[in-house]
Amino acid sequence: MKVDLQRLQKQSGIIGTSEKIYEVLGMIAQVAPVDISVLVTGESGCGKEIIARSIHKHSKRSQTPMVIVNCGAIPEGIIESELFGHKKGSFTGASDDRKGYFEQANKGTIFLDEIGEAPLETQVKLLRVLETGEFMKVGDSKIKRTDVRVIAATNKNLNDLVKKDQFRQDLYYRLKTVNIHIPALRERVEDISPFVERFALEFTRSNEIRYRGFMPDAIRVMKKYDWPGNVRELKNFVEKIMVLEKGERITADMVNRELTDVINEPFIENDRLPIAINKTSEQAEIDIILRQLFSLKQDTELIRAILSSENEKSFLNVNPILPPEDLNIIPPIADANMEVTEDGQPLIRDDAIGEILMKDLEKEAIIRTLRFFNNNRRKTARSLGVSERTLYRKIEDYKLEPKIKRS
Secondary structure (H helix, E strand, O other), X not given: OHHXXXXXXXXXXXXXXXXXXXXXXXXXXXXXXXXXXXXXEOOOOOOHHHHHHHHHXXXXXXXXXXXXXXXXXXXXXXXXXXXXXXXXXXXXXXXXXXXXXXXXXXXXXXXXXXXXXXOHHHHHXXXXXXXXXXXXXXXXXXXXXXXXXXXXXXXXOHHHHHHOOOOOHHXXXXXXXXXXXXXXXXXXXXXXXXXXXXXXXXXXXXXXXXXXXXXXXXXXXXXXXXXXXXXXXXXXXXXXXXXXXXXXXXXXXXXXXXXXXXXXXXXXXXXXXXXXXXXXXXXXXXXXXXXXHHXXXXXXXXXXXXXXOOOHHHHHHHOOOOOHHHHOOOOOOOOOOEEEOOOOOEEEOHHHHHHOOHHHHHHHHHHHHHHHOOOXXXXXXXXXXXXXXXXXHHHHHOOOHHHHHHO
C-alpha cells in the first residue's frame, strides 16, 4: 500500500513525508475512484486545490475537464449567472446566451473553492444540483441537467456557520459525504525541508538564480516558526530570502533576520486604522470608516502638494516615497468629529458618534475611495478592508454606479 501512495504522491505533486500527509494521500486513494462529493477543509494556504486536482486526476472522470470556481471571488449579484449561465436579455448586459460553470463541467469535475462564501440564496440551487443534477439558467424556465462530480473546499468551520444560520445545514451534510482535512504546516514541521527544497529548485530554474542550498540549522529555525500562512507563506519566504541573499548558502542567521522582520510586523490589514477596544461594535465600525476618510484626506493633500511642487520632476526622480515630514507638508487638520491622540493617531470623539448616520459614513467612504483609486474596485475593496463581493453589493444598495461614472 505504501508503494501505491508514493506513486500517487509523485503523480499528484503532493509534497511531504509526514504521517499526516500520508493519511491525506490514503484518503485520496480511497475516494478518488468513487463518484461522490468531497469536502476539503484546512487553513488558508495549505494546498486545498492541489488535493482537489489529485482527486480528479485519479478518478473515472480524469479525461474530462475540471472547472475551478472561487466562490469568494464572484460578486453576489452575478454568482448565479456564473455558476448556472443565463439567457440572452435576462438582465442588462446579457447580450448572448452563456453557459455556466456547471454546464461547462458536464461529465467532469467542478471544484467549488471557498464554498463558505456562497450566498444563502445560491446555496439552495447548489443543493438541487448536487441532489438531482438539475438547474435553470438565469432568465430561463427550462430545466437543464448536468453530470458533474462536486469537490468543495473551505478554510472556515462550516458547522459553526450552520449554527449561526450563515450556511444551510442540508447543503453542509450533502457536501461532507467525505471530509479530507489538510493539517496546517505547523502540525507537520517535518514536511518543511522537502517543501523548501522543491520551492528553491523551482525558483532557481525559472529565474536562473544560483542556488547553494539551506544549511541544516536554517531549516531547524524555520521549523520553530508557526507559518500562519502555511505552505503559501513558506513558498514566498523561500523565494524572498533567495533573492535577498543573492544565491548564498542560506544560514540560520539569515533566516532569523528575515523571520524577525515578519514576526515584528503588526498583524492588521491597515496599520493606519487603530480601533479603541472599549467601544461597541457599531461604534468601532463607524470609527474605522471615519478614520479611513481621514486617511484619504491626508493622502489627497500629499498628492496635491507633490503635483504642485515646482521641483516635481527632480522630486519624483530622487525620492518617490518620502514621508510627509520630509516634504515640509503640514498634515491636514482632523475632521470636526475627530480628535488626535498624543501619539498622533486620529480617533472619533465619543460625543460625536450619535450625530453620524452609519449609512452616510459608509456611502461617503466608498465614493471617496473609488475616486481615489480611479474606480478600481479591487484596490478599493482592499483599502476598505472588505471583499469585492461586499463592495459590489454596497454599490448597488447605495445606487452609486451613475454617480461614480460621472465623477
